[in-house]
Amino acid sequence: MSEQLKVLTANDLAGGQVVFRTETGWSDRYADALIYDDALSADAALESARAATLTLADPYLIDVAAVEGLPVPTSYRERIRALGPTIHPDMGPQAEGGVLVHALQQARGAARSSGRLGLIRRK
Amino acid sequence: MFHYDAIDAAMVADRNAEFRDQVQRRLSGELSEEQFKPLRLMNGLYLQLHSYMLRVAIPYGALSSAKMRALAHVARRWDKGYGHFTTRQNIQFHWIKLSDTPDVLDYLTTAELHAIQTSGNCIRNTTSDPFAGAAAEEVDDPRVWSEVIRQWSTFHPEFTYLPRKFKIAVTASPQDRTAARAHDIGLVLRRNREGRLGFEVIVGGGMGRTPYIGATIREHLPAEHLLSYLTAILRVYNRFGRRDNLYKARIKILVASLGAAEFARQADAEWEAMDRPKVDLPDLELARIRASFGLVPFRTLPPRSERFEAARSDPAFARFARNNIVAHKVSGYGIVQVSLKGIGEVPGDCSADQMDALADLAEQYGHGEIRVTHEQNLVLPHVPLDDAPALHAGLVAVGLATPNINLVSDMIACPGLDYCALANARAIPIAQAIGQTFADPARAEAIGELKIKISGCINACGHHHVGHIGILGVDKKGEEFYQLTLGGSGAEDAAIGHVLGPALGADKVADAIDTLVEAYMAIRQPGERFLDTYRRTGVGPFKAAVYPDAHQA
Numbered sequence: 001m002s003e004q005l006k007v008l009t010a011n012d013l014a015g016g017q018v019v020f021r022t023e024t025g026w027s028d029r030y031a032d033a034l035i036y037d038d039a040l041s042a043d044a045a046l047e048s049a050r051a052a053t054l055t056l057a058d059p060y061l062i063d064v065a066a067v068e069g070l071p072v073p074t075s076y077r078e079r080i081r082a083l084g085p086t087i088h089p090d091m092g093p094q095a096e097g098g099v100l101v102h103a104l105q106q107a108r109g110a111a112r113s114s115g116r117l118g119l120i121r122r123k
Numbered sequence: 124m125f126h127y128d129a130i131d132a133a134m135v136a137d138r139n140a141e142f143r144d145q146v147q148r149r150l151s152g153e154l155s156e157e158q159f160k161p162l163r164l165m166n167g168l169y170l171q172l173h174s175y176m177l178r179v180a181i182p183y184g185a186l187s188s189a190k191m192r193a194l195a196h197v198a199r200r201w202d203k204g205y206g207h208f209t210t211r212q213n214i215q216f217h218w219i220k221l222s223d224t225p226d227v228l229d230y231l232t233t234a235e236l237h238a239i240q241t242s243g244n245c246i247r248n249t250t251s252d253p254f255a256g257a258a259a260e261e262v263d264d265p266r267v268w269s270e271v272i273r274q275w276s277t278f279h280p281e282f283t284y285l286p287r288k289f290k291i292a293v294t295a296s297p298q299d300r301t302a303a304r305a306h307d308i309g310l311v312l313r314r315n316r317e318g319r320l321g322f323e324v325i326v327g328g329g330m331g332r333t334p335y336i337g338a339t340i341r342e343h344l345p346a347e348h349l350l351s352y353l354t355a356i357l358r359v360y361n362r363f364g365r366r367d368n369l370y371k372a373r374i375k376i377l378v379a380s381l382g383a384a385e386f387a388r389q390a391d392a393e394w395e396a397m398d399r400p401k402v403d404l405p406d407l408e409l410a411r412i413r414a415s416f417g418l419v420p421f422r423t424l425p426p427r428s429e430r431f432e433a434a435r436s437d438p439a440f441a442r443f444a445r446n447n448i449v450a451h452k453v454s455g456y457g458i459v460q461v462s463l464k465g466i467g468e469v470p471g472d473c474s475a476d477q478m479d480a481l482a483d484l485a486e487q488y489g490h491g492e493i494r495v496t497h498e499q500n501l502v503l504p505h506v507p508l509d510d511a512p513a514l515h516a517g518l519v520a521v522g523l524a525t526p527n528i529n530l531v532s533d534m535i536a537c538p539g540l541d542y543c544a545l546a547n548a549r550a551i552p553i554a555q556a557i558g559q560t561f562a563d564p565a566r567a568e569a570i571g572e573l574k575i576k577i578s579g580c581i582n583a584c585g586h587h588h589v590g591h592i593g594i595l596g597v598d599k600k601g602e603e604f605y606q607l608t609l610g611g612s613g614a615e616d617a618a619i620g621h622v623l624g625p626a627l628g629a630d631k632v633a634d635a636i637d638t639l640v641e642a643y644m645a646i647r648q649p650g651e652r653f654l655d656t657y658r659r660t661g662v663g664p665f666k667a668a669v670y671p672d673a674h675q676a
Contacts, residue, residue: 014150014222016175054152057170075601077540080549081172085541087469090201091218092173108602116417 136454167238183251184212286364327378424455428508471499481632539579544578548596589613
């Protein structure tokens with residue numbers, strides 16, 4: 001059985017917007033996100049993000065799964081977070097459109113993010 | 124309305140300077156996120172799903188035109204052109220940057236606005252009657268007492284680190300428009316047989332995962348002892364409220380575990396032992412606060428306005444007048460309610476342009492006063508009936524003339540998972556779907572008063588427990604599901620709703636509401652609201668309508 005795919009996410013400290021870990025840094029676009037396919041490197045990336053307190057707030061890992069070849073967050077919470085408010089398609093990263101945004105908008109189901117536990121304390 | 128004095132202005136300026144420094148130290152790395160988070164929360168700044176959110180206090184829901192324009196400016200300059208009025212009579216801006224927040228807060232001081240105590244485990248904004256100073260049946264102006272509480276509770280050193288947040292409501296009318304019985308403390312102002320003002324003190328109400336209707340621990344507390352008695356209650360809570368478990372930390376849990384009688388005994392003992400004159404407000408200060416309200420230069424007008432009556436020949440105005448305008452204490456005036464529940468719109472949202480238009484309309488026709496209701500609507504409390512047709516036309520022009528106050532489409536909805544980091548499910552799209560289902564205003568009017576309240580999680584910001592129909596979003600195996608409750612009320616007949624049956628999928632909710640409404644229409648007796656029918660018949664006919672295939676128990 002293959003390993004659970006992960007993406008590392010956080011909020012930009014000064015701006016607040018959702019960001020994703022890429023090959024080289026951080027991006028506002030989910031489409032740029034680096035997909036981790038082993039737990040060790042995902043956890044190591046999370047540890048280094050936690051140390052980057054000058055630029056980031058609340059980093060955590062989310063589960064993603066391949067849907068028709070595209071990496072889609074398994075929880076609808078994380079899909080909404082990657083897209084922007086569903087009631088305002090013109091706001092947030094979803095406004096850009098594209099194949100991956102469409103895939104996230106079409107995806108259904110699956111459990112909530114593992115990163116969600118303890119959020120009431122984290123707000 | 125109340126204006127800052129020099130001390131208030133200095134306090135807010137000091138606080139903003141302090142927070143500017145804290146933000147700077149966070150951005151430069153001197154403060155860690157762990158150190159900084161409680162500081163930003165104390166200034167109303169949350170980190171939500173997509174962005175920071177700044178919650179600006181609107182003390183007891185009272186705005187002037189100038190304040191409304193300041194909010195419009197914040198929405199336009201630092202946000203995405205809109206704000207969201209909340210069930211606590213505050214406003215939230217959902218797209219604020221941390222780096223901009225000190226400038227936003229400084230700007231807000233130009234209109235005597237701030238974000239102090241809009242978060243954190245302290246005494247929050249006091250809820251009050253949006254009809255204050257306008258309602259015919261009120262025994263006193265509840266804003267006076269709300270302002271007293273605001274001054275007493277702001278930066279109160281003893282009550283800045285309570286076990287959990289603390290919310291107080293003040294109403295002075297028999298008709299409760301504050302959900303007083305669902306607050307940590309509800310205060311209902313009355314006159315006794317001797318004509319003396321006093322508060323019915325209700326403690327331990329609340330929503331969230333363990334909802335309670337508050338218990339009355341004093342029938343008639345002499346009004347002049349308000350602050351000492353509140354202090355006594357808060358001391359008992361501060362001492363014995365649970366700090367070991369976040370979910371059991373509200374005062375409702377303490378009151379429920381001790382029993383209301385024992386809680387009252389402890390509060391009374393604390394009160395008796397206190398040096399009350401030191402804590403209670405001096406008469407002079409009360410008079411000063413009182414003098415800052417009630418200065419509306421009402422004109423002497425005949426009770427019947429010919430212009431108003433003539434305008435009723437327009438069916439749209441007639442419908443607006445029936446549903447959105449209620450009687451004022453002063454002859455020839457009306458209280459005009461502005462619905463923020465346009466069909467298909469986001470409950471509570473208001474664009475910067477709409478805010479500016481409202482500020483102008485309030486200035487032109489309503490003595491420059493605007494109120495926010497806990498049901499996420501706005502009110503122009505003092506409008507001459509002669510001006511109501513022109514006001515209506517002005518509201519139509521900016522899409523704010525929806526004639527649905529207290530009707531099925533006048534729903535409360537929390538921001539839900541479209542914005543909130545805590546939500547389990549979206550609330551707004553459900554409200555939009557229900558709004559579309561009941562878009563026909565004639566049908567909505569035929570249905571009559573029906574309060575639907577929607578929360579995206581068990582924290583219940585959408586007040587679902589006290590909805591005539593409550594809707595709670597839950598995560599069921601990774602899908603958004605919605606649990607319906609019936610029979611709640613946040614008004615003077617307060618009650619917690621009962622679960623109707625298994626949760627429904629998102630696409631089934633609006634149809635289920637339609638089915639509930641049809642069931643009610645079929646069995647209601649003359650004069651009965653949905654809630655009255657439910658209380659008469661119980662859940663049976665409603666359950667059978669929504670779950671026809673369920674086995675009878």
